[in-house]
Amino acid sequence: MVTADAGTTRLEAELAALAGSVPDPELPVLTLGELGVVRGVRMHEDGHAEVTLTPTYTGCPAIEAMSADIERALTGHGIPEVRVTTVLAPAWSTDDISAEGRRKLAEFGIAPPRPHAAGGPVPLTLSVRCPNCGSTDTELLSRFSSTACKALRRCTACREPFDHFKEL
Amino acid sequence: MTGTDTTDTARLTGATAAAALALGDDALILSHRLGEWAGHAPVLEEEVALANIALDLLGQARILLSLVGDEDELAFLREERSFRNLQLVEQPNGDFAHTIARQLYFSFYQHEVYGELARGDGPFAPLAAKAVKETAYHRDHAEQWTLRLGDGTEESRSRMRAALDALWKFTGEMFQPVDGLDGLDPAALEQRWLAALTGVLDRAGLDLPQGPRTGAWAAGAGRQGLHTESFGRMVAEMQHLHRSHPGASW
Numbered sequence: 001m002v003t004a005d006a007g008t009t010r011l012e013a014e015l016a017a018l019a020g021s022v023p024d025p026e027l028p029v030l031t032l033g034e035l036g037v038v039r040g041v042r043m044h045e046d047g048h049a050e051v052t053l054t055p056t057y058t059g060c061p062a063i064e065a066m067s068a069d070i071e072r073a074l075t076g077h078g079i080p081e082v083r084v085t086t087v088l089a090p091a092w093s094t095d096d097i098s099a100e101g102r103r104k105l106a107e108f109g110i111a112p113p114r115p116h117a118a119g120g121p122v123p124l125t126l127s128v129r130c131p132n133c134g135s136t137d138t139e140l141l142s143r144f145s146s147t148a149c150k151a152l153r154r155c156t157a158c159r160e161p162f163d164h165f166k167e168l
Numbered sequence: 169m170t171g172t173d174t175t176d177t178a179r180l181t182g183a184t185a186a187a188a189l190a191l192g193d194d195a196l197i198l199s200h201r202l203g204e205w206a207g208h209a210p211v212l213e214e215e216v217a218l219a220n221i222a223l224d225l226l227g228q229a230r231i232l233l234s235l236v237g238d239e240d241e242l243a244f245l246r247e248e249r250s251f252r253n254l255q256l257v258e259q260p261n262g263d264f265a266h267t268i269a270r271q272l273y274f275s276f277y278q279h280e281v282y283g284e285l286a287r288g289d290g291p292f293a294p295l296a297a298k299a300v301k302e303t304a305y306h307r308d309h310a311e312q313w314t315l316r317l318g319d320g321t322e323e324s325r326s327r328m329r330a331a332l333d334a335l336w337k338f339t340g341e342m343f344q345p346v347d348g349l350d351g352l353d354p355a356a357l358e359q360r361w362l363a364a365l366t367g368v369l370d371r372a373g374l375d376l377p378q379g380p381r382t383g384a385w386a387a388g389a390g391r392q393g394l395h396t397e398s399f400g401r402m403v404a405e406m407q408h409l410h411r412s413h414p415g416a417s418w
Contacts, residue, residue, distance in 0.1 A: 058298055059227025088231070089294035091301065143305055144217035148224065152213065168301050 008040070015041040015074055019051050022073050025065035026147050029108040032066060036096025039087060048081035049074055054092045056168070057148040094149075094168050106131050111138075111153065111164040128164050130155035138162075180235045184291055186252070187348030189242075190391055191281070191292070192232030193253035196243060197399075198274060199225035200406050204261055217309060218267070224302040231295050244410035248395055248403050255390040256338035258399040262331065265317055265324070269331035271310035276364050277342045279303040280357055281349075288351050311368050318372025325373070332369075333377045340381030341390060 008016075019041060020033025032038050032053075039052040051070050055063045067084035074082040094113035097105075102112035109131045127136040135157035143166065145152040151166040180188055202222035209215035233239040256274055261267045282303055285296035317328040343358040366376055389395070409416060 055227070055298075057224055057227060057302060058231060058295070059223040059225070061223070087294075088298050091294070091298040093301075142213040142217055143309055144213075144220035146216070148220055152216075166305075 009043065012041045012043055015043075015049055015051075015077070015079065018073055018077055019070045022066070022069045025062045025069065027105070027108070027110070029104045030097075030101050032070070034098045034101030034104065036098065036101070037066070037092060038070075046081075048083055049079045051082065051084045052087050053084055054087050056092055058088075060148055062147075092168070094165060097165070105165055109162060110150065111162060113165045113167045128153060130158060130160065131162055132160045133158040178235075179237070180291055183348035183350075185236045185348070187346055188232045188235040188292070190252040190346050190349075192229045192236070192242075193251050194257050194274075194278070195225040195232065196229035197251065197253040197402070198257040198270075199223075199229060200402065201257065201259075201261055201270075202267075205267070210264055214264075221271075221306050221309065224299075224306070228295065228299050228302075232292075235291065240410065244407045248400050249393040251390075251395065251399075251403070252393065253390050254338070254341050255396050255399075256335065256341065258390070258395060258402060259335060259338065260398050262334075263327060265327040265331035266334065268310055268313045268317060269328065269335050271306065272314050272332075272365070272368070273335060273339050273342075275303055275306040275310050276361055277339075277357075279307045280360055280364075281352065284352055284357070285349075290351065314368055314374070315372045318369070318374040328372070329374060332374065333379075336377035336379055337381060344382075344391060346391065 016038065017033070020031055020038045022032045024030045024032055024035050027035075035056070037054050037056065039054055042050045042052075044050060051074070053063065053066060053070070063086060067086075070084055071082045095115055097113065105112045106129075111128045111131050114126045114128070128138050129136050130138050133155060135155055137156045138153050139156055140151065141154050141161065142152040144150075145163050149165055149168070150163040152161060153164045154161045179185075199222045202218045202225070205215060205218045207215075209218055229243075230239050233242045236242060254274075256270060259266070259270055279300060282296040282300040285292040286300050287293075314328065317324040319325075342361070343354040345354050346352070362376075369376055
């Protein structure tokens with residue numbers, strides 16, 4: 001989530017909003033802001049903008065495409081030099097996905113992550129709703145799917161397989 | 169990574185650097201082994217699962233090796249004797265049961281280690297806090313397969329038992345003290361690991377393997393740079409592209 005703290009200038013807030021509006025390279029229905037991976041933008045005295053980004057998974061290959069897309073968006077806005085820095089702490093969690101992001105995921109056919117207590121065990125008890133027919137009668141096919149952040153499930157009501165943005 | 173700087177990767181030195189190398193090499197080597205399943209896994213879902221686990225491990229390895237030096241140089245230009253990974257993670261994939269037994273032993277260990285490091289405030293805490301959430305899924309994957317194979321057919325049970333027995337001798341090394349990870353109590357770690365493992369094996373209808381796990385032949389061998397025979401071939405394959413075409417990129 002992009003939060004404007006007290007030390008943020010108007011330009012920085014504007015650039016953070018711009019960086020947050022960049023679509024996710026793997027889930028283009030979501031913006032990076034909705035995904036909750038843009039941590040902030042800071043203008044340095046030498047005129048370069050530093051964008052801090054946090055990865056969803058440590059090995060997520062999309063982080064490089066995200067960096068390039070953010071650089072392109074900000075340089076297109078007239079910022080001569082943009083540096084994207086990745087930070088690990090505090091660790092990203094699926095709880096950082098905004099309500100709007102969750103709504104878009106479901107609309108796109110991906111079951112959004114269930115909320116969970118940080119540091120708790122992998123939640124397997126709460127049911128996952130089928131994004132196609134809305135049934136809660138769904139089963140896990142594999143904890144791993146087409147990208148690091150998703151699990152593969154099947155709806156036992158409408159029989160459609162679907163991706164579930166798994167809790168992290 | 170072009171265009172991407174990393175702030176929280178100020179280089180480490182001394183014992184802490186050695187610890188980063190040990191943990192990073194574990195992740196790198198197991199990642200490579202799991203990657204060898206691409207195109208060979210028994211079902212498509214498993215191919216995807218093993219590749220996903222490999223990807224998580226590779227991400228962890230990149231961060232850990234970058235704490236020590238240039239990640240590419242460390243991965244592709246070191247000689248076999250300079251790698252500090254556990255002998256367990258370099259063991260060949262074998263049949264699917266061997267891969268699962270290796271995952272079971274290692275992911276339970278790695279999850280405990282990251283959990284412990286995440287609770288501290290050392291240089292590994294940011295990575296560990298992130299990675300421990302990933303390894304929870306790796307552990308769960310290994311556990312589910314152990315239950316399925318152990319409690320499956322006669323064939324699957326005997327293969328799982330054989331795999332657990334064959335890799336058992338490599339598990340003692342995980343609980344040798346590692347310089348730079350002084351906050352970790354190897355004996356306590358081992359107890360938690362054994363308790364968790366015993367629980368899973370019990371539910372799978374399998375016995376905890378018997379036999380020595382440490383000894384003169386194996387005392388911390390991988391961490392000292394001594395590796396088993398198949399490791400040389402694995403490293404050769406892992407490094408040949410970079411060595412043949414220095415600086416090659418996609």
